[in-house]
Amino acid sequence: CGSGLSGDYISEEGHYWIGMDISPAMLDVAVEREVEGDLLLADVGHGIPFRPGMFDGCISISAVQWLCNADKKSHSPPKRLYRFFSTLYTALARGSRAVLQLYPENSEQLELITAQAMKAGFTGGMVVDYPNSAKAKKFFLCLFVGTSGTLPKGLGTECASEELQQAKFTNERTRFRNVKGKSVKKSRDWILEKKERRRRQGKEVRPDTKYTGRKRRPHF
Amino acid sequence: MKLLTHNLLSSHVPGLRPGGGFPLKIELGHPSELPPEPLPDYEANEEFLRRLHHVLLEVEVLEGSLQCPDSGRRFPISRGVPNMLLTEEEA
Numbered sequence: 458c459g460s461g462l463s464g465d466y467i468s469e470e471g472h473y474w475i476g477m478d479i480s481p482a483m484l485d486v487a488v489e490r491e492v493e494g495d496l497l498l499a500d501v502g503h504g505i506p507f508r509p510g511m512f513d514g515c516i517s518i519s520a521v522q523w524l525c526n527a528d529k530k531s532h533s534p535p536k537r538l539y540r541f542f543s544t545l546y547t548a549l550a551r552g553s554r555a556v557l558q559l560y561p562e563n564s565e566q567l568e569l570i571t572a573q574a575m576k577a578g579f580t581g582g583m584v585v586d587y588p589n590s591a592k593a594k595k596f597f598l599c600l601f602v603g604t605s606g607t608l609p610k611g612l613g614t615e616c617a618s619e620e621l622q623q624a625k626f627t628n629e630r631t632r633f634r635n636v637k638g639k640s641v642k643k644s645r646d647w648i649l650e651k652k653e654r655r656r657r658q659g660k661e662v663r664p665d666t667k668y669t670g671r672k673r674r675p676h677f
Numbered sequence: 678m679k680l681l682t683h684n685l686l687s688s689h690v691p692g693l694r695p696g697g698g699f700p701l702k703i704e705l706g707h708p709s710e711l712p713p714e715p716l717p718d719y720e721a722n723e724e725f726l727r728r729l730h731h732v733l734l735e736v737e738v739l740e741g742s743l744q745c746p747d748s749g750r751r752f753p754i755s756r757g758v759p760n761m762l763l764t765e766e767e768a
Contacts, residue, residue, distance in 0.1 A: 479762070488756060488757070496678075496758045499760075507686060508685060508686075633728035
């Protein structure tokens with residue numbers, strides 16, 4: 458829940474919400490902001506403390522990955538994850554949806570989290586926005602209780618699939634670049650690029666002519 | 678914490694019997710303005726609904742504590758926020 462930013466959107470839609478956070482400081486900020494929902498100081502790894510079937514939805518932004526950290530010696534991340542998901546499953550009513558945005562450190566973490574969620578009885582899957590961008594890439598774990606709904610499409614996936622399906626045919630002669638996208642060393646292209654770089658650095662460079670990078674006689 | 682939230686809360690201390698963590702007992706002296714049992718025609722009774730809405734959504738518990746009926750564990754409430762953190766032995 459943090460400072461209750463998502464909660465404001467929920468309140469705007471006219472829904473009643475309860476926020477949970479392990480940090481008293483964050484909840485203090487939420488109290489200052491006079492959020493409409495109720496707040497609980499709780500550790501979700503201990504369980505979601507509600508009666509069965511009380512809620513119709515769950516939103517989490519950048520919280521679930523913290524359950525993978527073992528902050529104390531007695532913590533076991535898989536157990537904490539399972540405790541969280543199983544109690545969340547209980548607290549949600551039939552037909553509810555939970556969307557958890559998270560930042561997994563690596564694919565093992567992602568698998569661990571998804572496995573515990575499925576073990577707890579959820580259906581659903583992972584939706585990734587902008588999968589090809591390093592910065593904009595966002596993971597959303599979308600979980601359904603009971604009915605298996607359709608997963609929403611991740612943003613940025615349409616553009617990627619279009620490029621893959623089309624092969625370009627042009628009449629131009631294309632200069633070959635090697636796999637990394639850099640020109641082969643010592644070729645004419647490389648020489649021209651290097652001269653351009655030095656010009657940008659403000660150094661004195663000879664002008665480019667038809668003789669630049671020309672093949673010389675072998676005795677050079 | 679609104680009373681509606683209290684209606685939804687249950688104790689998550691491990692090892693309780695199913696349904697045993699509810700209802701958490703609110704400890705503070707607060708007189709209720711509601712009749713002890715719902716009147717037979719409550720959906721039409723505007724006055725009752727108004728009072729019910731007031732008690733559920735407009736009355737907030739700011740200081741006090743919640744007690745689990747089965748284990749007796751107390752959860753303190755401060756500034757309207759109940760502290761449901763469990764110690765390491767309990768979790």
